[in-house]
Amino acid sequence: MGERTQYDVVVIGGGVVGTAVLRTLSRYQLKAALLEKEAEVGWGATKANSGIVHAGFHNKPGSWMARLCVAGNRMYDQLCDELDVPFQRNGLMMVARTPEEEQILRRFYQQGLDNGVPGMELLDGDTARRLEPNLSGEITMVLRAASGGIVAPFALAHAQAENAAANGADVYTEVAVTGISCGDDGFTITSQDGGTWKAKYIVNAAGLFADDVARMCGLDVPSLIPRKGEEYILDQRVGDLVKHTIFPVPTPKSKGILVIPTVGGNIMIGPTALEMPRKDDLSTTAAGLDEILAFTQRLVPKIQRRDIIAAFAGLRAGSPTGDFIFETSHSGRAVHLLGIESPGLTASPAIAEHVAEMLAEAGLELMPKPDFNPRRPRVIRFKKLSDEEKEEVIKRDPLYAHVVCRCETVTEGEIVDAVRRGARTVDGVKFLTRAGMGRCQGGFCTPYVVRILARELGVSPLEITKRGRNTELLAAEAKAFLKGGEADA
Amino acid sequence: MRSIRYTDVAVIGGGPAGLAAALAARRAGAEHVTILERNHELGGILQQCIHNGFGLHRFKEELTGPEYAYRFIPQVEADPNIHVYLNTMVLSLTPTKEITAIHPDHGLVKLKAKAVVLAMGCRERTRGALTIPGTRPAGIYTAGTAQRFxxxxxxxxxxxxxILGSGDIGLIMARRFTLEGAKVEAVVEIMPYPAGLARNIAQCLEDFNIPLYLSSTVTMIHGKDRVEGVTVSQVDDNWCPIAGTERYIPCDTLLLSVGLIPENELSQTAGVPLDPRTGGPVVDEKRETLVSGIFACGNVLHVHDLVDYVSEEAEIAGEEAARHALRETADEAGSGRDGGQQLALKPGSNLRYVLPQRITAGAEVDLYMRVSHPMDAVTLTLSGVTLAKKRQVRPSEMLKIRLKAQHWESLFQAGKAPGQELLVAAEPSA
Incomplete structure (x- = not known):
């Protein structure tokens, strides 16, 4: 464990925000580390995020959300190009069905203009249906924002951490911070299993748990509101139902239940928005599914229950003020990011820059590293290659000829690459490569993925987990449960 | 760019269907047959089916899965004109029967065939397809994945x-886990009758005192990291859980055996139309799909409960594929099939599906069918003409009924002609 390792900055929390902060810090001549309580980065709210890069018309002018969303949106092309993370500007549409809702759209249009959102237009229903033929015939008006996009949030968090590490930052996983103390020589951070880290500055990017971490620093902050969102993924067979991300007019609590294309080619429907008493309930429910189907079928009537291939739920770090909260303690040497809910993913690159400025104001010296490399080695996605490229890559490494996941055409070469980039679990491999994300949901490939992970990590398959501690996939070797070696009947 | 290889009959998949199809194609005169298999060995899913009970119909013996496969594999390997490519994944198939595949040593391979036999098998339905509410802990597997492990x-x-679902693999795995020293708490089936074969209910559950809960389903999965238990509820006639019937069963593993789906992604790249009832291609009695020269057999065509029938069906497909290839050799312009003489076969009362879906007028062939729900004292009819009487029919047991000359006579007398539809029905015997 971190033997009182001395860092300039320790970032607590490896979600898309924490990893963005870490990568930003890795541009400078300083020593930075990230502590993540899960087995891999991006496994909190990030993993269950809808993956939408918002345009920025949803939020009140002047709010942190509005400013950082629009600023973050502009940064995505370069960010995802540098990190080789799938990103598309598929555009988004907010739809209206009634004259009242049309009024709301006009208000959002104006709000978008005030926020500096580019590329917006108001369309009548028929014009919108020419762009999106599966939109409900009841829709009378659409606010379209061309700058809206989609990204794979987990892949982005992982890529940011990988790139930061390549530029000298340290990433520690399975480190749950339980205590923070501050003395003359800076902060001492202790973890559940007794590790300690020393830091001159702290960034609290603990997401849903940021209020707990802030309290460890002696701050009296209001509690974050765990707000559960269930999402359901549809088979790729119906992956072209819509191109744009389709929004209803929002509710006071959330942006509503949406129809969301993903960079992986599946349509996703959701999320619900239910305030929860606890921070650990990630169950999906029959009621949630019914609600999502009822809502989204009113937007896109062709959505059907039988096309669902997977379900998941996440917990948002609901803000008690309705805006991002940037708190500081210890004369600004600890920066606390609270209530980073939607549009937190979109805003994350801009949040990271803002945090760096806050740390600089508190005295952290930011001297650019001359040898900072913003680029990550490119990821081979076999399925997307041309025939010539496939031929070439197999010649270089025959593992790319072994298709492990049939549904998504993911090869052993890609899985080995993911493990070398830091994946240590079956879910980690799944989220980095898509192996197991298709319609058979890992039915065929899980045993192979376990075998490859065990081989690459040099451990027994019994040690391979679904997603870290206590989630081992296998219980024992065959015959181990038989006493005295009874013969098999 | 790599060169294109040529073959008479390409068989995609080296499981029981592919093996039998390849041998039959050679017997019927195809000069070169190529098997493309993604695994490192032939035999397909049979290799992990180490229990016995295979081959009772065909070989009058109780074989294990690998033993059944080895009734075919040595013959395939002994034939120098059957070219077997292992570790070969087919990426696409065109309607003109051009195959793109990858292989560790050969790289990207293009293969042009005169006829293609689809024999890719099927996959298991998953939790997502059922949308069982609850958490997503470790310990949830399909029965086939568990079988592989x-x-x-x-x-x-x-x-x-x-175990949720009483499909045959789930029943087999109930016995397997028990023999391995694990405790199988229950098999839970949403229907009022089992999905698997009666013999598996007897030999895998009853012999081991494993309870089978019918008209019940898993309504919640519990456990944050690892499965800790499931809630099982009874369901009403509409499969809706009945409030107040919930019972909590502690367990660390949930196996799903809730059905199989023919794996037709590749067929669709060739534009092969599918039957929504079977999930497999629409075929005629030659097992030719609606794309000329592309044939299908085994679980990719419809899900079988007995491998014996898979072999039988594959032999038809292989033989007809060879004939098609020979016709193409004789007449490079190609000879389209004479679809004008065909009638459509549709499932009627209490029939889930019937195969083939198209049939040449007058052809004496076996029809394969499954009923929708169990029934006693049944007469199977074809547009009013009695085909057979059965004491009992169940959805788990595929029926095979011979369509004979006398049936055709009755049908023709009733005015049935090519271009028309025939309705197969299972009705209570008078």
Whole structure:
């Protein structure tokens, strides 16, 4: 464990925000580390995020959300190009069905203009249906924002951490911070299993748990509101139902239940928005599914229950003020990011820059590293290659000829690459490569993925987990449960 | 760019269907047959089916899965004109029967065939397809994945097991886990009758005192990291859980055996139309799909419960594929089939599906069908003409009924002609 390792900055929390902060810090001549309580980065709210890069018309002018969303949106092309993370500007549409809702759209249009959102237009229903033929015939008006996009949030968090590490930052996983103390020589951070880290500055990017971490620093902050969102993924067979991300007019609590294309080619429907008493309930429910189907079928009537291939739920770090909260303690040497809910993913690159400025104001010296490399080695996605490229890559490494996941055409070469980039679990491999994300949901490939992970990590398959501690996939070797070696009947 | 290889009949998949099809194609005169198999060995899913009960119809013996496969594999390997490519994944198939595949040593391979036999098998339905509410802990597997872990990889996924669905693989795995020293708490089936074969209910559940809960389903999965238990509820006639019937069963593993789906992604790249009832291609009695020269057999065509019937069906497909290839050799312009003489076969009362879906007028062939729900004292009819009488029919047991000359006579007398539809029905015997 971190033997009182001395860092300039320790970032607590490896979600898309924490990893963005870490990568930003890795541009400078300083020593930075990230502590993540899960087995891999991006496994909190990030993993269950809808993956939408918002345009920025949803939020009140002047709010942190509005400013950082629009600023973050502009940064995505370069960010995802540098990190080789799938990103598309598929555009988004907010739809209206009634004259009242049309009024709301006009208000959002104006709000978008005030926020500096580019590329917006108001369309009548028929014009919108020419762009999106599966939109409900009841829709009378659409606010379209061309700058809206989609990204794979987990892949982005992982890529940011990988790139930061390549530029000298340290990433520690399975480190749950339980205590923070501050003395003359800076902060001492202790973890559940007794590790300690020393830091001159702290960034609290603990997401849903940021209020707990802030309290460890002696701050009296209001509690974050765990707000559960269930999402359901549809088979790729119906992956072209819509191109744009389709929004209803929002509710006071959330942006509503949406129809969301993903960079992986599946349509996703959701999320619900239910305030929860606890921070650990990630169950999906029959009621949630019914609600999502009822809502989204009113937007896109062709959505059907039988096309669902997977379900998941996440917990948002609901803000008690309705805006991002940037708190500081210890004369600004600890920066606390609270209530980073939607549009937190979109805003994350801009949040990271803002945090760096806050740390600089508190005295952290930011001297650019001359040898900072913003680029990550490119990821081979076999399925997307041309025939010539496939031929070439197999010649270089025959593992790319072994298709492990049939549904998504993911090869052993890609899985080995993911493990070398830091994946240590079956879910980690799944989220980095898509192996197991298709319609058979890992039915065929899980045993192979376990075998490859065990081989690459040099451990027994019994040690391979679904997603870290206590989630081992296998219980024992065959015959181990038989006493005295009874013969098999 | 790489060169294109040529073959007479390309068989995609080296499982039981592909093996029998390849041998039949050679017997019927195809000069070169090529089997493309993604695994490192032939035999397909049979290799992990180490239990016995295979081959009762065909070989009058109780064989294990690998033993059944080895009734075919040595013959395939002994034939120098059957070219077997292992570790070969087919990426696409065109309507003109051009195959793109990858292989570790050969790289990207293009293969042009005169006829193609689809024999890719099927996959298991998953939790997502059922949308069972609850958490997503470790310890949820399809029965076939668990079978692979136990029988091929040598690991036990868990010690205390609930099985949702009474499909045959789930029943087999109930016995397997028990024999391996694990405790199978229950098999839970949403229908009022089992989905698997009667003999598996007797030999895998009853012989081991494993309870089978009918008209019940898993309504919640519990456990944050690892499965800790499931809630099982009874369901009403509409499969809706009945409030107040919930019972909690502690377990560390949930196996799903809730059905199989023919794996037709590749067929669709060739534009092969599918039958929504079977999930497999629409075929005629030659097992030719609606794309000329592309044939299908085995579980990719419809899900079988007995491998014996898979072999039988594959032999038809292989033989006809060879004939098609020979016709193409004789007449490079190609000879389209004479679809004008065909009638459509549709499932009627209490029939889930019937295969083939198209049939040449007057052809004496076996019809394969499954009923929708169990029924006693049944007459099977074809547009009013009696085909057979059965004491009992069940959805789990595929029916095979011979369509004979006398049936055709009656049909023709009733005015049935090519271009028309025939309705197969299972009706209570008078």
């Amino acid at each position: 136990v029988n091929m990889e040598g690991y036990m996924p868990g010690k205390r097991v609930v």
